Amino acid sequence: MSIETLWFAIIAFMFIGYAVLDGFDFGVGALYLFVARTDEERRLVMKAIGPVWKGNEVWLVSGGGLLFLAFPKAFSAAFSGFYLALTLVLWCLIMRGLAIGLRSHLENVLWRTFWDAIFGVTGVLLAFVFGVALGNLVRGVPLGPDGYFFAAFWTTFLPDASPGILDWFTVLMGMLSVAMLTVHGANYLLMKTSGTVSDRARRFAGIGGWVVLVLGIAATASLPFIQPVLWESYAAHPFGAALPVIAAGLLVTAWFGRRAQRDGLVFVSWSLFMLIGLASLAWGLFPHLLIATGDPSYSLTVFTSAASSYGLQISLVWFSAGMTMVIAYTGWVYARFWGKVEQLALEEYS
Amino acid sequence: MEPVTTNSALFYDRLQFAVTATFHYLFPQLTMGLAALILYLKSRAYWCRDTHHEEAAHFWTKIFALSFAFGVVTGIPLEFQFGMNWAKFSRFAGGVIGQTLAMEGLFAFFLESTFLGILLYGRKMFSPFVLWLTTLMLFVGSWLSGYFIIATNAWMQHPVAYVVDPDGSVHVTSLWGLLTNPWIVWQYAHTMTAAVVTGSFVMAAVGAYYLLSGIHYEAATTFLRTGVVAGAIATSLMLFPTGHHAALQVFEHQPVKGAAFEGHFYTEAGADLVLMGQPNMDTLTIDNPLVLPKMLSFIIHKHFGAEIKGLTDFPRAEWPDTMPLLYYTYHVMVGLGTIFIPVMVTALVWMLRGRLFQARWLLWTLMLMAPFPYIATTAGWLTAELGRQPWLVYGLFRTAEGNSPLVGSGNVLFTLMGYLGLYLLLGLLFLFLFFEIVSRGPAVTGGLRSSSEPTG
Numbered sequence: 001m002s003i004e005t006l007w008f009a010i011i012a013f014m015f016i017g018y019a020v021l022d023g024f025d026f027g028v029g030a031l032y033l034f035v036a037r038t039d040e041e042r043r044l045v046m047k048a049i050g051p052v053w054k055g056n057e058v059w060l061v062s063g064g065g066l067l068f069l070a071f072p073k074a075f076s077a078a079f080s081g082f083y084l085a086l087t088l089v090l091w092c093l094i095m096r097g098l099a100i101g102l103r104s105h106l107e108n109v110l111w112r113t114f115w116d117a118i119f120g121v122t123g124v125l126l127a128f129v130f131g132v133a134l135g136n137l138v139r140g141v142p143l144g145p146d147g148y149f150f151a152a153f154w155t156t157f158l159p160d161a162s163p164g165i166l167d168w169f170t171v172l173m174g175m176l177s178v179a180m181l182t183v184h185g186a187n188y189l190l191m192k193t194s195g196t197v198s199d200r201a202r203r204f205a206g207i208g209g210w211v212v213l214v215l216g217i218a219a220t221a222s223l224p225f226i227q228p229v230l231w232e233s234y235a236a237h238p239f240g241a242a243l244p245v246i247a248a249g250l251l252v253t254a255w256f257g258r259r260a261q262r263d264g265l266v267f268v269s270w271s272l273f274m275l276i277g278l279a280s281l282a283w284g285l286f287p288h289l290l291i292a293t294g295d296p297s298y299s300l301t302v303f304t305s306a307a308s309s310y311g312l313q314i315s316l317v318w319f320s321a322g323m324t325m326v327i328a329y330t331g332w333v334y335a336r337f338w339g340k341v342e343q344l345a346l347e348e349y350s
Numbered sequence: 351m352e353p354v355t356t357n358s359a360l361f362y363d364r365l366q367f368a369v370t371a372t373f374h375y376l377f378p379q380l381t382m383g384l385a386a387l388i389l390y391l392k393s394r395a396y397w398c399r400d401t402h403h404e405e406a407a408h409f410w411t412k413i414f415a416l417s418f419a420f421g422v423v424t425g426i427p428l429e430f431q432f433g434m435n436w437a438k439f440s441r442f443a444g445g446v447i448g449q450t451l452a453m454e455g456l457f458a459f460f461l462e463s464t465f466l467g468i469l470l471y472g473r474k475m476f477s478p479f480v481l482w483l484t485t486l487m488l489f490v491g492s493w494l495s496g497y498f499i500i501a502t503n504a505w506m507q508h509p510v511a512y513v514v515d516p517d518g519s520v521h522v523t524s525l526w527g528l529l530t531n532p533w534i535v536w537q538y539a540h541t542m543t544a545a546v547v548t549g550s551f552v553m554a555a556v557g558a559y560y561l562l563s564g565i566h567y568e569a570a571t572t573f574l575r576t577g578v579v580a581g582a583i584a585t586s587l588m589l590f591p592t593g594h595h596a597a598l599q600v601f602e603h604q605p606v607k608g609a610a611f612e613g614h615f616y617t618e619a620g621a622d623l624v625l626m627g628q629p630n631m632d633t634l635t636i637d638n639p640l641v642l643p644k645m646l647s648f649i650i651h652k653h654f655g656a657e658i659k660g661l662t663d664f665p666r667a668e669w670p671d672t673m674p675l676l677y678y679t680y681h682v683m684v685g686l687g688t689i690f691i692p693v694m695v696t697a698l699v700w701m702l703r704g705r706l707f708q709a710r711w712l713l714w715t716l717m718l719m720a721p722f723p724y725i726a727t728t729a730g731w732l733t734a735e736l737g738r739q740p741w742l743v744y745g746l747f748r749t750a751e752g753n754s755p756l757v758g759s760g761n762v763l764f765t766l767m768g769y770l771g772l773y774l775l776l777g778l779l780f781l782f783l784f785f786e787i788v789s790r791g792p793a794v795t796g797g798l799r800s801s802s803e804p805t806g
Contacts, residue, residue, distance in 0.1 A: 050467070050471050051467035051468070051470070051471040051472065052467055054422065054463035054464075054466060054467060055460060055463040055464040055467060057422075057426075057463070058455060058459045058460050060426075061426060061429060061455050061459055062455030062459065062460070064430065064433075064455075065429060065448065065452035065453075065455040066448075066452045066455075066456075068429075068432065068433065068440065068444050068448040068451060068452065069444065069448030069449055069451070069452040071444075072440055072443075072444020072445055072519065073441050075433050075440055075444060075448075076436075076437035076438070076441040077437065078433065079432070079433025079434045079440070080433060080434055080435070080437035080756060080757050081756070083434050083435075083757045083761055084761065086430055087434070087765045090426060090427045090430055091768065091772060093423065093426055094424070094426070094772065094776075097419060097422060097423040098420075098423060098779070101415075101419040102419070102779070105783060105786070106786070146755070147441075148437060148754070148755055148756050150756035150757060150758075307445040307448065307521060308445055308513075308515070308521035310522065310523065311446075311448075311449065314449075314522075314525045315449060315452065315525075318453065318456075318525075319452075319456065322453070322456035322457050326456065326460045326464075329460075329465075330464055333464050336468075336475065336476070337467075337471075337472075337475075344475065345475050346472070346474075346475070347472070347473045347474050347475075348471070
């Protein structure tokens, strides 16, 4: 395995880690206004994600930094090309961070209602935009010969040679992402809370599962029309087909777990389902970082956009050390905050 | 190269980075400064089993957390902007500064964000030792974050340990060399000391406010003692050695920048130090000058007759393109820094003589001084960054060549307006909540709403 391949895997790991970890924060946000109606319930939900959401968000920032380090060409092309969508992401992340941090600060109904609404809306929007972004990576972007592109929000709503950020496929991916993360958030709340919040979350998880199934089948069925590259790389490395099979198996596990009301099992298998599912997409896209919708030679691959091999090697050393530490103390913190929120002596900061 | 006009994307790219970076740094300077002071308070509380310092630490942790929250949300756009607005620069320099920026995420952000969760929610769940350790980790995390940012900026000021590839981009040749760039030493010392100055002025100001209002006497005296001692040390270190050596390395490696911020137009032996006056860019002189004769030569070369190169000795295309603004930011920084020292030293002397807590004029001064370290620090960063112009990477890569080729001025202006509006709201929110926490005071720290009772 070449060093560029290894870095592709690391960056995929970071962004998938982000999707799984901050994903349940978005899902909790999307459900928030519906499963938590009273102030007591809302404070409970906030406490369920409170100690961990900030660390979850760092996976995005670190993933971005590592992409910058390893594949500067792809970083600059993608970030400038998705200028408008990323601006929306940034403003939503700003408002979401403030909503979680500030809503319990004052004992004023209007203050809290305002931030509650912000938390709910940004959760849905972020889940949607990240799904759309993934859709764009799969479909490809209108890269020019100089390795840059600029994507308008919409052009014809068709995934053709000059697509916008939004077309029917990316919107489908965005909706799938909202549904998937809503279920993920519901699973998290089922594990972390009991009582009315958890009862309502269970209903949403049940309905959401069916929505995910329908949208997921639609998205998967459209993949061969959208991006033939996926099937070419699976044909070249057929043992990768184990990944979608495992993902499907995890989905079945989650379904059985749901029937048996084993909430921990559901949360873990749904998380792994998202992880393996996204990994199978990454497998199909490799070695592409950005696929050109026009001339295929304009595509940016790990081999055409990598930094120097010294840079990649030395950063592998500190990345391994750093990531080991991160996983160690993040795991420790998750373990210490494990269990139902009601049973933890959590202090609410205000 | 596109000309900089108010219709060009480059103009708005620069303005947007200036706005977002300047606004962002209002928050980390307080969190990094407070992290050090809180670690002191918390260590005293833990190792000397002192509940009074525990309460003081808890109060300042709330301010810290507030400032940290605003710092995090305003910090994410900065990393994204490298790619979004400065794509050509990112492609050029990613092979070098990608290292330090990614290290910041992995070694500093994870540490800060994870341990802040413990500090905010876990006061009843974790042992006093873990809570003390958490304070230490927040200090380490925030100061490491500062280090990686300074290492990145130092490379842009004084590029080292790189090689230029055939395709024109640069790559790191020695990570050790990048992390031990000689430029880092004084810039880091100067920046972190400035953060302590901000933290100690704010702490002393809150103490002074309580004393002047006749409330929270005990907490107020602790805030004042801590703020004044730290402030007296830090303000002195700002001037010498950190500020002095930061200026020396500018004159050694970036003589144009030095000449521009001093307002020194013509090469001469025995150059005067301009204290005040307005640079006149038509006549290339200083209007209404107030100068110390031959002092500039003495400060830079320890010799009154030494020659200092003036701006006119350099081609005009090398001059920092916002020269009058650069001149002012430098003079505001130095001027304020020079005022800070007597204020804090006077307060320290009065404190040692046991008269500080009764000296209302001095308490008023301390209270009203709180905003000025922010102005000085902002002016300082503007000096460093405006003075680096017209280069993005000094001597290697021009700012005009660095912005994103396909992101048009209309798009950047749109997002710039969005940031201006959003950040106005954020600034008001921060001030409102800051004053709200201060007015609630440290006395109620024990009365936090507990959540151990069953809810929901």
